[in-house]
Amino acid sequence: EIVLTQSPGTLSLSPGERATLSCRASQIFSSDYLAWYQQKPGQAPRLLIYGASSRATGIPDRFSGSGSGTDFTFTISRLEPEDFAVYYCQLYGSSPTFGQGTKVQIK
Amino acid sequence: EVQLVESGGGLVKPGESLRLSCAASGFTFNTYTMHWVRQAPGKGLEWVSSISSSSSYIHYADSLKGRFTISRDNAKNSLYLQMNSLRAEDTAVYFCAKDGVRFGGSYCYYFDHWGQGTLVTVSS
Numbered sequence: 001e002i003v004l005t006q007s008p009g010t011l012s013l014s015p016g017e018r019a020t021l022s023c024r025a026s027q028i029f030s031s032d033y034l035a036w037y038q039q040k041p042g043q044a045p046r047l048l049i050y051g052a053s054s055r056a057t058g059i060p061d062r063f064s065g066s067g068s069g070t071d072f073t074f075t076i077s078r079l080e081p082e083d084f085a086v087y088y089c090q091l092y093g094s095s096p097t098f099g100q101g102t103k104v105q106i107k
Numbered sequence: 108e109v110q111l112v113e114s115g116g117g118l119v120k121p122g123e124s125l126r127l128s129c130a131a132s133g134f135t136f137n138t139y140t141m142h143w144v145r146q147a148p149g150k151g152l153e154w155v156s157s158i159s160s161s162s163s164y165i166h167y168a169d170s171l172k173g174r175f176t177i178s179r180d181n182a183k184n185s186l187y188l189q190m191n192s193l194r195a196e197d198t199a200v201y202f203c204a205k206d207g208v209r210f211g212g213s214y215c216y217y218f219d220h221w222g223q224g225t226l227v228t229v230s231s
Contacts (some may be wrong), residue, residue: 035217037152044202044221056219088152094166096142096215097138098152 004089006099012107019076021102023089028069033092036065036074038081039101040085048087049074079104109133109220111203116225123193123229129186129203129222137161137181140206142218143188145199145227155201156188157215164213193229200224 003026013019023034036049047056049065052072062077076083084106089099115127129141131190143155156177157166176189186203207219 033216037218039152044223045218046221047207047217047219050207050217050219075209090152090217092214092216094213095168096154096157098154101151 001094001095002029002091002097004091004097004099006087006089006102007099008102010103010105013079013081014107015081017079019079019083019104021074021087021089021104023072023074023099024069025072025091027068029091029093034065034067034072035090035092035106036063037088037090037106038083038085039088076104108195109205111205111220111222113201113203113225116191116201116227118228118230119144120231121194121229124189124191125157125193125227127188127190127201127203127225130148131184131203134205134220135209136184138209140164140208140215141179141186141212142204143177144202144204144218144221145197146202146224147196147199150199153199154215156180157188157206158186159212166213166215193206193227195229197205198227198229200226224225
């Protein structure tokens with residue numbers, strides 16, 4: 001079973017700053033098979049990125065994903081007030097796996 | 108517009124059963140794998156189970172140990188989760204989610220639409 005480890009656990013930044021989140025897999029898998037989600041309190045998760053780097057429908061281009069092998073990165077180029085939330089990475093598969101999440105909070 | 112509406116959550120005692128439902132609309136239900144994902148209070152997301160478009164392929168998280176059964180009724184555009192022998196650790200919000208790939212077969216891809224969730228509380 002592949003384990004996804006996200007870092008940091010919490011990221012404290014100011015609006016306008018760049019956020020860089022990491023998702024590391026315990027073993028190599030198909031490099032396209034990773035998604036990223038945003039979740040705000042009391043809401044369902046929202047798909048942001050699939051296929052490691054493809055933005056979902058309606059997702060602003062300040063959100064981007066990259067990586068391959070075991071190391072993947074999610075970036076918000078300039079944080080907007082509505083971007084402060086928890087972000088999860090997810091591995092595709094017969095038993096999909098989520099990372100434990102990174103909370104992006106206002107500094 | 109894709110809509111997923113869960114129902115059936117509530118407060119039950121340990122050992123009891125509960126059946127969750129998810130009513131889907133706005134897409135061709137019988138062509139997509141569907142999923143249940145749960146989130147314990149204050150915790151992260153945990154995939155629970157998936158069922159392929161024609162119910163040919165079904166997967167469960169190992170942690171469930173055969174207590175849950177996923178099913179679907181394509182004629183009713185509905186997804187179900189039968190939960191038996193419930194435990195305190197099953198307390199969570201249960202989300203219904205649609206796979207992002209049409210005719211995905213046995214594979215589970217990503218979750219492109221989610222319901223609002225239904226809360227299951229297991230407590231004596």
